[in-house]
Amino acid sequence: MAKAYDHLFKLLLIGDSGVGKTCLIIRFAEDNFNSTYISTIGIDFKIRTVDIEGKRIKLQVWDTAGQERFKTITTAYYRGAMGIILVYDITDEKSFENIQNWMKSIKENASAGVERLLLGNKCDMEAKRQVQREQAEKLAREHRIRFFETSAKSSVNVDEAFSSLARDILLKTGGRRSGTNSKPSSTGLKTSDKKKNKCLLG
């Protein structure tokens, strides 16, 4: 079967309930926005294919419920993720303070070396800002990860954030994967590739 993509990257969004994770995914995958808040139950995902550095990357973005009672279900998905996006709400200081807890959760459940990204959502609501940009930039530097302020509502920095993460993942893994399976190769090489992929996927 000829694939329609070169790579499949699995991304996971985590963060407090109500910060806008689902809205970010819908904006990215379907370029839509719904202002009514409907809390996510369990797990969900959207898929979108993007071009990064000439490669067709299929991004499978998993949306998680931020509520505590779904923690068991959602943490089961950490291990399969190649990139994890931590989301807070710039109008909700508590959601930013909880980023530390989400970081801890990643360390406990995710694969070592997973790419991370920090997003401060709802940047269109400047009048209600509670988290200064400088605070978030400082936190990002401490964890050596990228940081974006986004607005799912105004479509600010959403594509940029996802593309940035995809590019980082590609840089980390791209050199080791072949373009398509249809390319002839020795059995040994194929086995080696598969094993390495397995290691990456954890």
Next chain:
Amino acid sequence: MERAKMAEESLETAAEHERILREIESTDTACIGPTLRSVYDGEEHGRFMEKLETRIRNHDREIEKMCNFHYQGFVDSITELLKVRGEAQKLKNQVTDTNRKLQHEGKELVIAMEELKQCRLQQRNISATVDKLMLCLPVLEMYSKLRDQMKTKRHYPALKTLEHLEHTYLPQVSHYRFCKVMVDNIPKLREEIKDVSMSDLKDFLESIRKHSDKIGETAMKQAQQQRNLDNIVLQQPRIGSKRKSKKDVYTIFDAEVESTSPKSEQDSGILDVEDEEDDEEVPGAQDLVDFSPVYRCLHIYSVLGARETFENYYRKQRRKQARLVLQPPSNMHETLDGYRKYFNQIVGFFVVEDHILHTTQGLVNRAYIDELWEMALSKTIAALRTHSSYCSDPNLVLDLKNLIVLFADTLQVYGFPVNQLFDMLLEIRDQYSETLLKKWAGVFRNILDSDNYSPIPVTSEETYKKVVGQFPFQDIELEKQPFPKKFPFSEFVPKVYNQIKEFIYACLKFSEDLHLSSTEVDDMIRKSTNLLLTRTLSNSLQNVIKRKNIGLTELVQIIINTTHLEKSCKYLEEFITNITNVLPETVHTTKLYGTTTFKDARHAAEEEIYTNLNQKIDQFLQLADYDWMTGDLDNKASDYLVDLIAFLRSTFAVFTHLPGKVAQTACMSACKHLATSLMQLLLEAEVRQLTLGALQQFNLDVRECEQFARSGPVPGFQEDTLQLAFIDLRQLLDLFIQWDWSTYLADYGQPNCKYLRVNPVTALTLLEKMKDTSRKNNMFAQFRKNERDKQKLIDTVAKQLRGLISSHHS
């Protein structure tokens, strides 16, 4: 001519002289004075003397005759006469002296007499003049009065004066020149009176046109007050009633109408009486308009014999005004004030006309006014139909209905038939229902769009009671639970329920004052509510369910919500019954179809869940990355499938509150879809070659699915029911992996066949893919006996399968 007069005078004088002479001859001396005086009164003294001389000579001749006859006697007589002569001479002297004295004394008297004569002449002239003037003076007085009346605009009295002058006074003195001037002026004055009266009438018509809406407004207000009074009376008996009280009666007029200060009344006895009558009918109208000009004008034209002209003019002008009044403003439909002004003008017009009808004799009659009303009614109804169709605000339609009812009631009081207006109100009611449905469509859309599709959390008894107060939900188990706890339904359930009740109130409000029976109202409300439920709410729910981005969360909650709304329909039935007081057992009562709406919505949501899940499965399948040429066997299922199964597990795990049947159906639908998709993946034309190893890897994936099915992700399935979804795949894969063709071919068609569900066409298709693989490797195969043997076997089986297919198709 003068000679005749002189002759007459001479004769008279002669007769007079004869009388004097006889008097001298016959009268004593003592009386001769007056006799002689009468001679000197005239101017005929000369003639008298002549006559006297003549008489003396006659007497002398007589004496001579007697003397001749009686000489001695004569001589004696002469002697006596000579004596007499002496005496006579004395007497003559005495008389002459007396005469001279008299003449002297009489001069003053004559002068005085001349003066007296002059005075008498003047007096006679004056008397004659006075007599003439006595005839002329009334005419002049009348004319002066006429002028005054004209000047002070009192035209009807002026007209009476003029008539009197013309027919009574002027004929008596018609020969004078000034009277001719008057006679010539009378037609002009008459025309002037007519013209001025007509001018007054025109001013009057303008006045009533200008004040029509004020008059109408006052009349409508009075009708409103009367109705309020009636309502108070009607409400008395119901104080003890358990029936739910209706909403407050709509009040149209808030502010007091400013009264224009009344015009000064003309001094007229007739008007006083009429004014009193008018006060009893319409107090406001008289304050706003002075009706006296029309009365005066009518009288004037009647007296002038032009009453018919006046009537025709009046009616013509009023018809024109009616058409103007009935012309609605182009933007009347935008506000209630537009309609109110329109109605006020119409009512004002007809109140005035009714007043004229009852206060004049024949200026307008019932036939004329009914004709006008017929025209007015048809034009009004046409205008209302046109403009009300532009209304998109149900509140405005409701206010309009109240206004129309008031309009109809007001005119009915004046005796105008208004049934057509009430018929039209029923049409407006239908339009009102449509407007309401549109409004409620928006309401429902807002409610559903803003809902968070999560169970309502309550943290206190107060909040719990509040929700239960809004929506008739009873659950003993939930009631016992400690706080915080959750209602199973989301916010839109109590909101939708309350909005349905508000809709019912809105429908009821329109039916007030339309003189409909309770049964009619009940029937209408149920029909409208059915439309709301089966069309408006149904469409709103369907729109949400079919929304592109609808998630499983929303769909699941909608299923739960519609279940509760469906149960609440019986309470809506009770609500309508209480409101209209019509028992449910009443014959031909319309039933609510709400339960159908909610069943349909729930079904659609369920279908959407199945579709949604299947779409998710498709997205996972698009990630499938099989190496169909692999010779190596992995020890676990494909990554994409592991993720897929995990997704399904977590989805069904979190939707524990999904109704059992729905969860089971969704799970079965997902498994069937997954199995079908995997089969298609295996058989699709793009996969031209595959190895046994690839099949074995694929088999691991199918086993992962079967394990999911066995694990009971959703309670309620019998032990192996869910696994049946994958049985086709299972048998196909077993056949190929175990290479059990002898059994398959031998048992084909038997009821208890081990590979009953494997279609020979399917088997052949898959076998061909393995054959191609072998053929490609033919060069290498030549060097290995087992490979050659396998190829021969594949060819043999393929041949047998073709035979099987052809024999069963014939």
